Amino acid sequence: MTPAPPQRTDKADDPTPAYRATPLRRAWAFVRNTWRGLTSMRTALILLFLLAVAALPGALLPQRSVNERNVNGYLAEHGWWGSLLDSLQMFDVYSSVWFSAIYLLLMVSIIGCLVPRTSDYVRSMRSKPVLTPRNLRRLPHHERAETSDDVDAVMAAARKRLRGWRLTEREEAGGARSISAERGYLRETGNLLFHFGMLGVIISFAGGALYSYEGQVVVLADGTEFCNSGIYNYDSFEPGLQVDGTQLNPFCVRVNDFDARYRNGQPVAYESDIDYQSGEDLTTGTWRSHHLEVNEPLRTAGDRLYLLNHGYAPTFTVTFPDGQSRTQTIQWRPVDQQTYLSEGATKFEEPGITDPAERRERQLAVTGLFAPTPSMHGSILSSAGPQLNNPTVAVDIMRGDLGVDSGRGQSIFEIDQSMVEAGRLERVARENLEVGQSLTLEDGTTVHFDGVERFVALQVSHDPLQNWVLASAVVMFAGLGASLFIKRRRLWVRATPAGGDGQPAGAADDTAADDTAADDTAADDTVAGDGAADNTAAGDTASGDTAAGDTAAGDNGPSERRTVVEVGGLARTDQAGYGEEFTRIAADLLGRK
Amino acid sequence: MPVNETLSQYSDWSYTTSVVVYILAMVFFLVEQSFGRHGRQAAERTRSRELVGAGTGNRNTDPGNRNTDPGNRNTDPGIGNTGSGNGNTGPGNGNTGAAPTRAERFGRMGVALTVLGLLLHASALVLRGLATARVPWGNMYEYVMITCFVAVAAWLVLLRKHPVRHLSMFVLLPNVILMFVGGTWLYAVAAPLQPALQSYWLIIHVAAAAASSGVFLVPGVASIFYLIKARNESHPEKFAKFAAKLPAKDVLDRVAYRTTVFAFPVFTFGVLCGAVWAEAAWGRFWGWDPKETVAFIAWIVYAAYLHSRATAGWRGNRAAVINVIGFAVTVFNLFFVNLVTTGLHSYAGVG
Numbered sequence: 001m002t003p004a005p006p007q008r009t010d011k012a013d014d015p016t017p018a019y020r021a022t023p024l025r026r027a028w029a030f031v032r033n034t035w036r037g038l039t040s041m042r043t044a045l046i047l048l049f050l051l052a053v054a055a056l057p058g059a060l061l062p063q064r065s066v067n068e069r070n071v072n073g074y075l076a077e078h079g080w081w082g083s084l085l086d087s088l089q090m091f092d093v094y095s096s097v098w099f100s101a102i103y104l105l106l107m108v109s110i111i112g113c114l115v116p117r118t119s120d121y122v123r124s125m126r127s128k129p130v131l132t133p134r135n136l137r138r139l140p141h142h143e144r145a146e147t148s149d150d151v152d153a154v155m156a157a158a159r160k161r162l163r164g165w166r167l168t169e170r171e172e173a174g175g176a177r178s179i180s181a182e183r184g185y186l187r188e189t190g191n192l193l194f195h196f197g198m199l200g201v202i203i204s205f206a207g208g209a210l211y212s213y214e215g216q217v218v219v220l221a222d223g224t225e226f227c228n229s230g231i232y233n234y235d236s237f238e239p240g241l242q243v244d245g246t247q248l249n250p251f252c253v254r255v256n257d258f259d260a261r262y263r264n265g266q267p268v269a270y271e272s273d274i275d276y277q278s279g280e281d282l283t284t285g286t287w288r289s290h291h292l293e294v295n296e297p298l299r300t301a302g303d304r305l306y307l308l309n310h311g312y313a314p315t316f317t318v319t320f321p322d323g324q325s326r327t328q329t330i331q332w333r334p335v336d337q338q339t340y341l342s343e344g345a346t347k348f349e350e351p352g353i354t355d356p357a358e359r360r361e362r363q364l365a366v367t368g369l370f371a372p373t374p375s376m377h378g379s380i381l382s383s384a385g386p387q388l389n390n391p392t393v394a395v396d397i398m399r400g401d402l403g404v405d406s407g408r409g410q411s412i413f414e415i416d417q418s419m420v421e422a423g424r425l426e427r428v429a430r431e432n433l434e435v436g437q438s439l440t441l442e443d444g445t446t447v448h449f450d451g452v453e454r455f456v457a458l459q460v461s462h463d464p465l466q467n468w469v470l471a472s473a474v475v476m477f478a479g480l481g482a483s484l485f486i487k488r489r490r491l492w493v494r495a496t497p498a499g500g501d502g503q504p505a506g507a508a509d510d511t512a513a514d515d516t517a518a519d520d521t522a523a524d525d526t527v528a529g530d531g532a533a534d535n536t537a538a539g540d541t542a543s544g545d546t547a548a549g550d551t552a553a554g555d556n557g558p559s560e561r562r563t564v565v566e567v568g569g570l571a572r573t574d575q576a577g578y579g580e581e582f583t584r585i586a587a588d589l590l591g592r593k
Numbered sequence: 594m595p596v597n598e599t600l601s602q603y604s605d606w607s608y609t610t611s612v613v614v615y616i617l618a619m620v621f622f623l624v625e626q627s628f629g630r631h632g633r634q635a636a637e638r639t640r641s642r643e644l645v646g647a648g649t650g651n652r653n654t655d656p657g658n659r660n661t662d663p664g665n666r667n668t669d670p671g672i673g674n675t676g677s678g679n680g681n682t683g684p685g686n687g688n689t690g691a692a693p694t695r696a697e698r699f700g701r702m703g704v705a706l707t708v709l710g711l712l713l714h715a716s717a718l719v720l721r722g723l724a725t726a727r728v729p730w731g732n733m734y735e736y737v738m739i740t741c742f743v744a745v746a747a748w749l750v751l752l753r754k755h756p757v758r759h760l761s762m763f764v765l766l767p768n769v770i771l772m773f774v775g776g777t778w779l780y781a782v783a784a785p786l787q788p789a790l791q792s793y794w795l796i797i798h799v800a801a802a803a804a805s806s807g808v809f810l811v812p813g814v815a816s817i818f819y820l821i822k823a824r825n826e827s828h829p830e831k832f833a834k835f836a837a838k839l840p841a842k843d844v845l846d847r848v849a850y851r852t853t854v855f856a857f858p859v860f861t862f863g864v865l866c867g868a869v870w871a872e873a874a875w876g877r878f879w880g881w882d883p884k885e886t887v888a889f890i891a892w893i894v895y896a897a898y899l900h901s902r903a904t905a906g907w908r909g910n911r912a913a914v915i916n917v918i919g920f921a922v923t924v925f926n927l928f929f930v931n932l933v934t935t936g937l938h939s940y941a942g943v944g
Binding site: 094293 | 784785786787788789791792794854857858861862865868869870872873874875876877878879880881882883886887889890893894896897899900901903904906907922930934936
């Protein structure tokens, strides 16, 4: 919005040249006003609210970045509504255009606020405390007394008492002298640190999204090795935007065992003994051992290795009619995280068949449920607990074309249902098996349930910038503390030789210096948490009335040399609670007990 | 370590008793609030001070008038004529010698009962911790228990500095409701922690989260009162009876601001510790888990509250509305996110 240029209807010989709204000027005005609007506190507030509202769908709807399966489930369930939400990027809230737009605008707003604030800050750190107002009585905190000390002694005592304050002393008319003192500069330091820290968090967080990667892999806990050498070793892999998977930090891991301990059916510990090698060890072949636990990741080669979960991998041996046998141990996926009832599909090919067509008719899959602690409801198998206690499988044996040669990827946990629907994969047996039991198909093939192996679900994470996030967050937190708890306040002391009238010069005047102090307070209104300083200041005052009444000046004998001491105070922050401190200081300065 | 059933049983009894004592205290505060003139008088006193204060800046934070001793806060029933107002700032205000009114006595008994309830509440926490040999905030029931504990404790601390005792009922009410819900629907038997929670970060992160949530209850309630009071000031016919018993707007505003300023850094600390813990437990420091997201939203709302107080046109009513929203988000985070959505923070142990 460009403000309309002032219309000049003056005579042509007006000495000031008419303001002409050239396109350039208009453009500049537009840019300037946009910038001012964007960096105003009101805009920042509105952007903060927008950010809060925009983040909300991410908590209510499933997110692809968190759980893709839930998103697909939601989409399948909700039809057009789901696809509408999807086209609005509601399932990728935190990488969506609108979310990014809001936080980018907010960042610009913060920077636009910080730049001028920083230069103001530098200036204020160099400047002396403001002039003493002519009339200290107008300040929210004010006390006044007379003393028999002379001006120099009062000033010396005040300087001593105000150690730690930033001070300047000034000579005033009529032999009076005053001290302006200010304290609490660290508040603004903290405020700036907080906001710069927050910028640091945002920037390093965004940087992490470029250069980080995260991969999940299931490894059998029987001495199987896994190497972080390429993304194909992973079951799932989420690269950052700048990661192509060729530059992974090399390290290898060998999972020796896994142990879960339970009490009353509740898990109390998951742990796994692993060996690993990274860096030099890779060339020398040295393995180092490590005890991997939940909450205790392995940190090596700039990556982190986590124990995320565990599960069971049943072992089946299929003996074909010709006497050949094949044994496989494949992980089955836990479907219930409490009881570890698991599902899966272990797939076999009959050996020695060369004809592809025949081979596709004789593939076998052992698929169904696995229960570590079986509990039967009729003939339906479910699990009563996560511990291995007479483990049992309820399996369907499927024979036919598994579709593994179709060129489509398929899950290791499932059979291709489209093959079942097409009638090319048929169930040839259904039975419950305990360890050691077997079943025999019509053609003489036997399926034997040999036992169970454990697997661990590992995650490898890499984020080169996360230490920067932490450092920025620490700066931010320290700044927050300083900006909320340090109070900025001013104090003035004026000592005036009591010259008969006992009234310091200009006591009743409404002076310029006075206004300066008030203006400064108003200027603070843009500071977060510093607002409303003026009315608070008013609220925190000590019992000024009584003090003034007690020490009514002017009725002292002229024989004694006396000095009128006045103390004024102004809190520059919101709800500062300056009153008590001021009363204490004033009592010291005025020699009261 | 096995769970000590006996201690756990004592903890449950202690918890129930503390809820009963809080309810009793509420009844006492209700008597003070409704039947005593104290509430109205206290409210009028803060207001008349404000009128006088316009000239002298005389408020009850200055040492001369700030009498934390309940006896000193008592307005002499004989004065009665608080309408004139000015007399209240005079030295006669102390009235140290005057006998407390009946309502005043009820209020004090209410405070005593609240302290008793808080002690029982504390023993419920300690016994639960001893029974399970761990910190007593490992599931939602225990989390509600400690959050309410912090809220009541924060309120008692505030009572020492601010003339708001007659409002105690309204702070106890949400607490009692929360504790009732906690003790019935969310109750979980004492049990050891699942592996993901076995970390010293549990002590720090959850304690910070519970402490800040508990303290946030106080500014939430104070801000609701602020809005009622403000509504009454612009439309005197609205809430006429109730608003008369509320303290001056700026007292409520100060209570809300000071408690928020205390709780906000604690909350920030809790979120930061959560991120450090998540890095060790889940493989990333921030992953937009529902709990993380709503905590982020609450953080933003409270940050907006602090900024709004420094923005012309946003002070007062708008700031109070923002604070109420902040508390609503906190409650939403506690219940909705734990019970309805599923995420990594699903440790409620309910069901």
